Amino acid sequence: xxxxxxxxxxxxxxxxxxxxxxxxxxxxxxxxxxxxxxxxxxxxxxxxxxxxxxxxxxxxxxxxxxxxxxxxxxxxxxxxxxxxxxxxxxxxxxxxx
Numbered sequence: 001x002x003x004x005x006x007x008x009x010x011x012x013x014x015x016x017x018x019x020x021x022x023x024x025x026x027x028x029x030x031x032x033x034x035x036x037x038x039x040x041x042x043x044x045x046x047x048x049x050x051x052x053x054x055x056x057x058x059x060x061x062x063x064x065x066x067x068x069x070x071x072x073x074x075x076x077x078x079x080x081x082x083x084x085x086x087x088x089x090x091x092x093x094x095x096x097x
Contacts, residue, residue, distance in 0.1 A: 006065050006066050006067060006078075007065070007066045007078045007079055007082055008063050008064065008065045008066075008082075009063070009064045009065075009082045009083070009086055010052075010061075010062075010063055011061075011062050011063075011064060011086055011089075011090075012060060012061055013059070013060045013061075013062070013089075013090070013093050014060075014090075014093060014094065015060060015093075016054075016058045016059060016060045017058070017059060017060065017093050018056070018057045018058060019038055019049060019051065019056040019057070019059060019062070020032070020038070020056060020057065022089060022092045022093050023038070023040065023089075023092070025092050026088055026089065026091075026092035028040060028041075028042055028085075028088070028089075028092075029041040029042075030049075032056070033048075035051075035055045035056065035057075036050055036051045036052075036054075036055060036056060037049065037050045037051070037056070038056050039067075040064075040085070042081065042084075042085045042088075043070055043081060043084070043085075044070035044071060045066060045068065045069050045070045045078075045081045046066075046067040046068040047064055047065065047066055047067060047081075047082070047085060048063075048064075048065045048067050049062055049063070049064050049065075050062060050063045050064075050065070064082055064085060064086060066078045066081060066082055069081070
């Protein structure tokens, strides 16, 4: 990791959410880091998702940071990847369990 400033999205979910379960339902690859963070592989990009108000098993506030863009990415900017991920995560949280 470098000292470069990576793009970060600050998001609020409609209700406290288990991010692990939500990512599983959405079919999005992820790895647990600790109780507050999950590494996500989304469209071949690497994202760090951090629960800012608790743990990943019950959070409503989160930060999504682009750690590494997809190799050979043709995306015009990294904001598009973060926005797409956030949209997909929001859609998955509203999916009935």
